Amino acid sequence: MAPEKPLAVTSLTLSHFRSHKIARIRVDERPVAIFGANGAGKTNILEALSMLSPGRGLRRASASDMARRPDPIGWQLTADVLSGGAAHEIRTWSENGAARQVRIDDKQASQVALGQIVRVLWLIPSMDRLWIEGAEGRRRFLDRAVLSFVPGHAQIVLDYEKAMRERNRLLKDMVRDPHWYMALERQMAEAGALIHRNRRDTLLKLDAAQQDGTTRFPAAALDLTQSEGSMPESVKDLAEAIAESRFRDMAAGRTLVGPHRTDLHAVYAEKGIEAKDCSTGEQKALLVSLILANGRALSRQIGAPPILLLDEIAAHLDADRRAALYDEICALGTQAWMTGTGAELFDELGSRAQHLHVSETTGVSLQDPA
Amino acid sequence: MSSTSDIDSLIELMARLPGLGPRSARRAVLHLIRKRGQLLTPLAGAMQQVADTARECLNCGNVGTSDICDICDSEKRATGELCIVEDVADLWAMERSQVFRGRYHVLGGTLSALDAVGPEELRIPRLLDRVETEGITEVILALNATVDGMTTAHYIADQLGERVRITSLAQGVPIGGELDYLDDGTISAAMRARKAL
Numbered sequence: 001m002a003p004e005k006p007l008a009v010t011s012l013t014l015s016h017f018r019s020h021k022i023a024r025i026r027v028d029e030r031p032v033a034i035f036g037a038n039g040a041g042k043t044n045i046l047e048a049l050s051m052l053s054p055g056r057g058l059r060r061a062s063a064s065d066m067a068r069r070p071d072p073i074g075w076q077l078t079a080d081v082l083s084g085g086a087a088h089e090i091r092t093w094s095e096n097g098a099a100r101q102v103r104i105d106d107k108q109a110s111q112v113a114l115g116q117i118v119r120v121l122w123l124i125p126s127m128d129r130l131w132i133e134g135a136e137g138r139r140r141f142l143d144r145a146v147l148s149f150v151p152g153h154a155q156i157v158l159d160y161e162k163a164m165r166e167r168n169r170l171l172k173d174m175v176r177d178p179h180w181y182m183a184l185e186r187q188m189a190e191a192g193a194l195i196h197r198n199r200r201d202t203l204l205k206l207d208a209a210q211q212d213g214t215t216r217f218p219a220a221a222l223d224l225t226q227s228e229g230s231m232p233e234s235v236k237d238l239a240e241a242i243a244e245s246r247f248r249d250m251a252a253g254r255t256l257v258g259p260h261r262t263d264l265h266a267v268y269a270e271k272g273i274e275a276k277d278c279s280t281g282e283q284k285a286l287l288v289s290l291i292l293a294n295g296r297a298l299s300r301q302i303g304a305p306p307i308l309l310l311d312e313i314a315a316h317l318d319a320d321r322r323a324a325l326y327d328e329i330c331a332l333g334t335q336a337w338m339t340g341t342g343a344e345l346f347d348e349l350g351s352r353a354q355h356l357h358v359s360e361t362t363g364v365s366l367q368d369p370a
Numbered sequence: 371m372s373s374t375s376d377i378d379s380l381i382e383l384m385a386r387l388p389g390l391g392p393r394s395a396r397r398a399v400l401h402l403i404r405k406r407g408q409l410l411t412p413l414a415g416a417m418q419q420v421a422d423t424a425r426e427c428l429n430c431g432n433v434g435t436s437d438i439c440d441i442c443d444s445e446k447r448a449t450g451e452l453c454i455v456e457d458v459a460d461l462w463a464m465e466r467s468q469v470f471r472g473r474y475h476v477l478g479g480t481l482s483a484l485d486a487v488g489p490e491e492l493r494i495p496r497l498l499d500r501v502e503t504e505g506i507t508e509v510i511l512a513l514n515a516t517v518d519g520m521t522t523a524h525y526i527a528d529q530l531g532e533r534v535r536i537t538s539l540a541q542g543v544p545i546g547g548e549l550d551y552l553d554d555g556t557i558s559a560a561m562r563a564r565k566a567l
Binding site: 165186 | 481482483484488489517518520521522523524525528529553554555558
């Protein structure tokens with residue numbers, strides 16, 4: 001069912017971005033299936049779309065790494081976006097490796113402002129190991145979900161991390177000025193408590209959306225855990241906990257208490273098996289389930305599901321689950337951008353999606369409707 | 371050859387100014403040369419004069435041409451209110467508004483462990499002295515709403531304790547601003563600071 005006020009990219013131009021010297025894509029609000037040989041630049045298109053939201057994109061690359069080789073003069077992305085019933089033009093670019101700039105509707109804007117317009121979630125192959133690798137990746141995955149509901153979450157996380165880096169420097173330099181610590185810890189506590197609350201609220205929304213939806217993907221029971229102890233909920237309690245940990249932190253040379261020590265714990269609800277112990281296919285299915293639940297919850301909140309970027313989505317999904325995923329994407333009304341090497345991987349979508357063939361010829365990428 | 375080199379040097383120096391790049395510096399220098407009598411010569415004289423006389427106020431850190439600036443020297447500004455700002459540009463901005471008639475204290479930056487700027491690098495010890503000796507009744511923290519600005523504000527407030535009334539500038543919807551364009555944090559701050567009409 002198409003949302004009343006869809007969120008969709010209707011045109012995207014990549015200039016000197018990764019493998020693309022110049023690539024222009026015009027699409028409508030339907031899902032987009034991108035296929036082509038390895039190295040054609042399919043994932044680069046998804047990365048370009050991910051740069052329409054705050055942060056470093058789905059590869060977490062630096063601005064200089066995104067420039068086309070061997071002429072790394074800089075890169076530029078321009079997109080027309082439908083959001084909240086209005087059309088916006090977004091332009092983001094980086095020159096000579098400098099920090100990327102953003103203009104929205106031809107006005108200078110912050111990256112955080114992008115989050116107000118484009119809500120985007122992604123699944124990429126490196127996330128297949130999300131449940132078995134370190135907590136940082138799971139926190140990032142969760143914060144991306146939070147960001148889709150609370151665009152201001154990005155700034156809160158930045159503020160928290162900035163205050164923590166300052167405090168960590170004091171710890172390393174063995175500074176003993178309690179007033180300086182208290183000033184930083186107060187800010188960490190204010191931001192940290194908000195981060196924790198936003199994460200908890202997001203888990204509740206995801207949980208509710210998983211219960212409500214009719215889906216062929218397994219539900220995940222989610223919880224937040226700390227690497228040690230429990231996370232203080234209030235600003236006052238968190239400030240006290242960080243202050244109490246000061247001497248221990250000085251020995252460690254870093255802050256040991258706070259939302260940066262939170263982990264996202266998941267259990268395959270029906271089987272009662274922890275996500276990290278599930279099969280590779282089940283782990284992928286749990287991730288897909290969460291992404292779809294996120295889409296349903298956000299659709300309920302703002303009237304439109306987020307844009308989904310699903311790189312090599314067919315990997316680890318059998319034909320039945322793949323067809324089920326396509327059905328759910330279409331039912332959700334999301335503009336999902338999916339990649340795969342072969343056109344046949346998207347046959348089940350038929351005319352419900354737009355099919356783009358990507359190839360690279362003498363540095364110029366061409367997109368032809370299949 | 372020598373004159374070209376002088377002009378190049380001037381362009382290079384101008385390009386180091388805030389807001390100017392090599393291209394705008396070239397345009398500015400060319401403009402100055404064309405307006406030698408009306409602009410270049412008086413500008414050079416004024417710059418030499420400022421270079422000879424400009425100094426920081428020993429009391430507050432403002433920039434002036436004497437050891438004690440006009441604001442610190444004026445008895446009319448001894449209202450008991452002391453406004454703390456990060457740098458002189460902030461002080462000038464406050465003065466332009468003509469809304470504050472007390473005195474200032476320019477910190478010269480904000481606390482930042484990462485940039486090796488501590489309380490001693492700022493004028494915080496001098497600030498504590500002033501509060502004791504100048505009969506200050508209210509300290510107004512007019513610092514930027516950044517992490518470093520807020521850290522500095524908390525630090526100063528903590529140092530001053532109960533000795534004096536401490537206030538900070540309100541945060542919220544700017545005059546002429548539209549809610550639709552504000553970020554969540556600003557709207558949230560504006561809601562918390564709402565007032566009766």
